[in-house]
Amino acid sequence: MNKTYYITTPIYYPNGEPHLGHAYCTVCTDVLARFHKLCGEDVHFLTGTDEHGIKMVKTAAQLGTEPRALADKNAQVFRELWQEIGICNTDFIRTTEQRHRESVQEIIRRMVARDDIYLGSYEGWYDEGQEEFVTETEAKNNDYRSPISGRPLVRYKENSYFFRLGKYVPQVLKYIEEHPDFVQPESRRNEVISKLRAGVDDLSISRATLKWGIPLPNDPEHVVYVWMDALSNYITALGYGSGDDSLYRKYWPGVHIIGKEILWFHAVYWPAMLMSLGEPLPKQIFAHGWWTSEGKKMSKSMGNFIDMQKLRDVAGTYGQDALRYYMVRAASFGSDLDWTEADFNKSFNELANVLGNCLNRTIKMIGKYREGKVPDSQGALEAIDQALVEKTNKLADEVRKAYLEYDLQAAAMLPIELARQTNGYIDATEPFKLAKDPEKAQRLSTVLNLSAQAIMKALVSLIPVLPSKAVEGLAQLNVSIEGKTFDELMGATLPAGHQLGEGKPLFPKLERK
RNA sequence: GGGAGCAUAGCUCAACGGUUAGAGCAGGGGACUCAUAAUCCCUUGGUUGGGGGUUCGAAUCCCUCUGCUCCCA
Numbered sequence: 001m002n003k004t005y006y007i008t009t010p011i012y013y014p015n016g017e018p019h020l021g022h023a024y025c026t027v028c029t030d031v032l033a034r035f036h037k038l039c040g041e042d043v044h045f046l047t048g049t050d051e052h053g054i055k056m057v058k059t060a061a062q063l064g065t066e067p068r069a070l071a072d073k074n075a076q077v078f079r080e081l082w083q084e085i086g087i088c089n090t091d092f093i094r095t096t097e098q099r100h101r102e103s104v105q106e107i108i109r110r111m112v113a114r115d116d117i118y119l120g121s122y123e124g125w126y127d128e129g130q131e132e133f134v135t136e137t138e139a140k141n142n143d144y145r146s147p148i149s150g151r152p153l154v155r156y157k158e159n160s161y162f163f164r165l166g167k168y169v170p171q172v173l174k175y176i177e178e179h180p181d182f183v184q185p186e187s188r189r190n191e192v193i194s195k196l197r198a199g200v201d202d203l204s205i206s207r208a209t210l211k212w213g214i215p216l217p218n219d220p221e222h223v224v225y226v227w228m229d230a231l232s233n234y235i236t237a238l239g240y241g242s243g244d245d246s247l248y249r250k251y252w253p254g255v256h257i258i259g260k261e262i263l264w265f266h267a268v269y270w271p272a273m274l275m276s277l278g279e280p281l282p283k284q285i286f287a288h289g290w291w292t293s294e295g296k297k298m299s300k301s302m303g304n305f306i307d308m309q310k311l312r313d314v315a316g317t318y319g320q321d322a323l324r325y326y327m328v329r330a331a332s333f334g335s336d337l338d339w340t341e342a343d344f345n346k347s348f349n350e351l352a353n354v355l356g357n358c359l360n361r362t363i364k365m366i367g368k369y370r371e372g373k374v375p376d377s378q379g380a381l382e383a384i385d386q387a388l389v390e391k392t393n394k395l396a397d398e399v400r401k402a403y404l405e406y407d408l409q410a411a412a413m414l415p416i417e418l419a420r421q422t423n424g425y426i427d428a429t430e431p432f433k434l435a436k437d438p439e440k441a442q443r444l445s446t447v448l449n450l451s452a453q454a455i456m457k458a459l460v461s462l463i464p465v466l467p468s469k470a471v472e473g474l475a476q477l478n479v480s481i482e483g484k485t486f487d488e489l490m491g492a493t494l495p496a497g498h499q500l501g502e503g504k505p506l507f508p509k510l511e512r513k
Numbered sequence: 514g515g516g517a518g519c520a521u522a523g524c525u526c527a528a529c530g531g532u533u534a535g536a537g538c539a540g541g542g543g544a545c546u547c548a549u550a551a552u553c554c555c556u557u558g559g560u561u562g563g564g565g566g567u568u569c570g571a572a573u574c575c576c577u578c579u580g581c582u583c584c585c586a
Binding site for chain 1 (some may be wrong): 515516517518524525526536537538544545546547548549550552553554569582583584585586
């Protein structure tokens, strides 16, 4: 039995189309999923859409359609975009699906049985025009007026079921304190801890005024509100609480990759819910940062919004892998990021000039000087050879470590650094000059061999980030990754006599306007 | 108002309290032709935000000032 690995993105709110933020989170999760898959693990990768709630109702009304139809349409848009940027999710859950509905109701039943849910009343600032509650912060920021209509907010009270979050807070706090890796990165973990210490109220989990949602099994006049519905997806998708929970037993607990704005809910509500159910907590929760664009907050009116169309244009022009590489290497995983044309070009040039060119010149020289067959490395290694061999041999460990520590930026850039060094090696050893001197044939063989080994390892390491291009590059080296694990591929060398394929630019440069 | 953090080269960032504070990019100079007008080498550039302290030794620890960010209310 292979080791299992379960990883998730959040479920996205489909009241609009996906944008850079969604794509980033999904790509990072995908990169991790692909690495673990490459390591031979049995990977289950879940993403999906969170389709209930007042905003769906309103957006649908504005568009003259129904929430269900809006969700159907946009869930499909999300699915298609993920296809286009190479996402390898194994499941896609929609919270309107029957499997989720039934399972959430079962979850509530179990919580009710545990006396963790009770009827109380929810009081807050209510925007009558918008027919929705606004948070205390939001109300204050808008001077207790509706940001839409400008009319004063009213104090409104309605019955609501509550989850006894407060009961579990001490346990959650203890768990987070005792498991430093549970919530990452560190700075976010500290924020959660300090907020937990300040004390937390019980959580309102139902709305009687809303109809678009999952009815509470114990009181169908109420629908399940936001987090109880949304967070449950991570286990309802595995069949938790249904007749067949084999996937749940196989894959749970998993790793959650999320944006920093929803860390609180994942780090506190979700563990508390699982404690109430008596189920294991997630293995890890990693919160990534937010994007700005050209140094400013993304906004449609500013014209710097990286929307789905822009993502499609970039993927269409430069390829999905160039987009993926850019996103992953743009900043260290966990910190905020900034999308700039200049940085994108820089990152594309790394792929084309450093990685692609290194592969290309190596293949072309072996083609020209050795009839496309990898020559044997002969004779004693010189210091410069030794340095390249060491760097090549270290790559597997370095990349593995980077992935296990969620340092996706390093994982993406380490192979590029090896390609950079290989370029330097080729320039320093000058195989193209050695080729002119028959007496240097042995030396030439060594240089070509070591260059080929290095670029091969660089490409293997990049498979999770560049699922299509890395494999394409390896195909040029006539290396198949079919059925092979990361360790097997990284431990292997191209044998002497190995016939290479045809060398073609991996990331062709585009015509400049 | 409460809490946390950051400040290092033009830019993005590194540097268990321990040699001369390092990379990439950008800038300057040069080399090369296997390769995608690609590549490589050399190089300019820093009083580590200011001030004080602890220490044999501080970018790193402490205090303080300034500026910025984040979380919460």
